[in-house]
Amino acid sequence: MDIQLKRGLLDVCVLAAIKNEDSYGYQIIKDMKPYLELSESTLYTILKRLEAGQMLTVRMVEHQGRLRKYYHITQQGIDRIEEFREDWKDIESIYRFITREDGSNE
Amino acid sequence: MDIQLKRGLLDVCVLAAIKNEDSYGYQIIKDMKPYLELSESTLYTILKRLEAGQMLTVRMVEHQGRLRKYYHITQQGIDRIEEFREDWKDIESIYRFITREDGSNE
DNA sequence: TGCAATACATCGTATCACGAGGTATATCAC
DNA sequence: GTGATATACCTCGTGATACGATGTATTGCA
Numbered sequence: 001m002d003i004q005l006k007r008g009l010l011d012v013c014v015l016a017a018i019k020n021e022d023s024y025g026y027q028i029i030k031d032m033k034p035y036l037e038l039s040e041s042t043l044y045t046i047l048k049r050l051e052a053g054q055m056l057t058v059r060m061v062e063h064q065g066r067l068r069k070y071y072h073i074t075q076q077g078i079d080r081i082e083e084f085r086e087d088w089k090d091i092e093s094i095y096r097f098i099t100r101e102d103g104s105n106e
Numbered sequence: 107m108d109i110q111l112k113r114g115l116l117d118v119c120v121l122a123a124i125k126n127e128d129s130y131g132y133q134i135i136k137d138m139k140p141y142l143e144l145s146e147s148t149l150y151t152i153l154k155r156l157e158a159g160q161m162l163t164v165r166m167v168e169h170q171g172r173l174r175k176y177y178h179i180t181q182q183g184i185d186r187i188e189e190f191r192e193d194w195k196d197i198e199s200i201y202r203f204i205t206r207e208d209g210s211n212e
Numbered sequence: 213t214g215c216a217a218t219a220c221a222t223c224g225t226a227t228c229a230c231g232a233g234g235t236a237t238a239t240c241a242c
Numbered sequence: 243g244t245g246a247t248a249t250a251c252c253t254c255g256t257g258a259t260a261c262g263a264t265g266t267a268t269t270g271c272a
Contacts (some may be wrong), residue, residue: 001193001196001197002114002189002190002193002227003230003258004113004114004116004117004259005113005114005115005193005197006114006229007110007111007113007114007228007229008108008110008111008112008113008114008219008242009111009200009204009260010110010229011110011198012204013200013203013204016203016204016206018207019208020208024225024250024251025250025251026248026249026250026251032203033121035199035200036200037202038229038230039229039230039231040230040250040251040252041229041230041232041252041253041254042228042229042231044251044252044253045228045229046228046229060204061213063250064236064237064238065237065238066236066238066249066250066251067250067251068250068251069251072183081204083108084108084204086203087108087111088201089268090107090141091107091111091115093108093141093256094115094119094141094142095115095194097119097138097141097142097189098115098118098119098122098187098190099121099122099187100122102125102126103267105228109227109261110227110228111215112260112261113260116260121263130220131219131220132217132218132219132220139214144260144261145260145261145262146219146220146221146261147221147222147223147260147261147262147263147264148259148260148261150220150222151258151260151261152259157270169219170218170268170269171268171269172218172219172220172267172268172269173219173220174218174219174220175219175220185272195267
């Protein structure tokens with residue numbers, strides 16, 4: 001899929017992936033894979049950005065000798081998803097503009 | 107609206123704006139305004155990019171002493187819109203992932 | 213005379229996705 | 243025990259790109 005199209009979805013998509021249950025990087029990639037593939041470098045960049053924007057909090061957990069960073073969504077993160085829902089109305093209107101058939105000669 | 111969300115729409119939106127009738131920069135901005143605001147600098151960047159990608163052709167027309175550059179969509183441009191329609195199915199599936207209610211506790 | 217609208221353009225900046233590469237442990241096959 | 247694969251994190255550099263700022267030039271109206 002077109003990279004540009006993904007851009008606006010990525011941040012919200014990651015938030016959605018941890019919305020119902022705290023999760024960690026590797027797991028998030030696996031969960032999102034059926035919908036949207038993203039590389040590790042991309043995910044960790046996004047997670048950092050979301051943490052900086054206080055959309056989520058981080059907690060270290062040891063699991064079988066390896067450290068995992070569990071991410072937990074904040075209220076601001078939940079609000080961000082809600083904003084996206086609002087934006088979606090505009091997106092759909094743009095979609096209709098793009099795919100409209102002008103009746104003129106088709 | 108979120109800039110990132112617009113990104114994937116912009117190119118296709120401009121193509122859609124000239125799909126039914128050749129148009130020029132200033133007019134395109136006005137036509138798109140109700141759906142998607144974009145600055146002149148952004149539009150001219152996009153038009154250059156679309157021309158380079160052979161999505162449209164350009165023709166100079168003098169109009170009341172001023173030069174206008176009329177843009178005409180090519181078959182490749184039309185195909186690009188069709189590709190977008192295809193991508194839209196994936197986008198909608200991502201939208202459902204983001205807005206899904208997991209039933210668990212809501 | 214001045215200002216808004218029309219119509220084009222360039223440049224620099226900030227944001228961002230991603231590939232390439234790095235570190236380290238667990239697990240399983242040979 | 244050695245190597246490969248999976249797990250799990252990270253950084254850096256690059257290319258793409260939207261946009262504000264700025265510039266040029268004409269038309270038309272107050």
